[in-house]
Amino acid sequence: xSRDCSHAYIxxxxxxxxxxxxxxxxxxxxxxxxxVLSWPRHANKTVNTLLLTPNxxxxxxxxxxxxxxxxxxxxxxxxxxxxGVVQAFLTLKISGHYHFxxxxxxxxxxxxxxxxxxxxxxxxxxxxxxAFSHRWAARPGSRSS
Numbered sequence: 001x002s003r004d005c006s007h008a009y010i011x012x013x014x015x016x017x018x019x020x021x022x023x024x025x026x027x028x029x030x031x032x033x034x035x036v037l038s039w040p041r042h043a044n045k046t047v048n049t050l051l052l053t054p055n056x057x058x059x060x061x062x063x064x065x066x067x068x069x070x071x072x073x074x075x076x077x078x079x080x081x082x083x084g085v086v087q088a089f090l091t092l093k094i095s096g097h098y099h100f101x102x103x104x105x106x107x108x109x110x111x112x113x114x115x116x117x118x119x120x121x122x123x124x125x126x127x128x129x130x131a132f133s134h135r136w137a138a139r140p141g142s143r144s145s
Contacts, residue, residue: 001052002081006030009058009081011047025060025067027084039084040068048116052081057089059126061115075115090126 001008008028010017017026020035024043027036035041045063052058058079060067065074070086078089094113101107119127 001030003052007036007081009050009052011043011050011060011062013046024062024064027081041084042069043067046114048114049118051118051120053120054124056081057087059090059118061118063112063114075113076118 006029008030010026010028011024013024015021015023017028017035018033020026020037022035022041024045024047026041027039028034029036043060043062043064044066047060047062047064047067049061050058051061058081059076060079061076063075064077065071067073067077068079068084068086070077072088073086073091075094076090076092078087079085080087094115121127
């Protein structure tokens with residue numbers, strides 16, 4: 001939700017919003033329910049979580065490896081809330097897969113890499129949860145490798 005509540009940013013596993021093409025991501029006017037057509041709305045896979053930061057960045061996390069035309073920020077991207085353009089505000093090198101291993105050490109299930117949750121603490125630390133296996137804490141605006 002935008003600061004003034006005039007726009008809702010939505011993500012998920014969908015390809016349209018009220019008949020308007022929107023691949024897993026959209027910016028919707030809350031007064032009319034219409035999609036903002038000038039705002040790019042393309043992720044190649046599910047967007048699980050959206051977080052608007054206090055300093056005005058929209059962080060999108062999910063299964064996607066391409067978002068709004070770029071492959072530079074797989075699984076987690078910072079978008080300009082006004083334009084939808086991908087920003088370099090937060091760059092994490094997220095990769096790999098999570099394997100579920102039983103008590104004997106046999107690994108039988110492979111999970112897709114994804115960000116499924118994100119939270120921002122009062123101190124400004126971003127906590128990400130990825131594929132049930134890792135948690136990262138990062139200060140937005142810095143680059144991690």
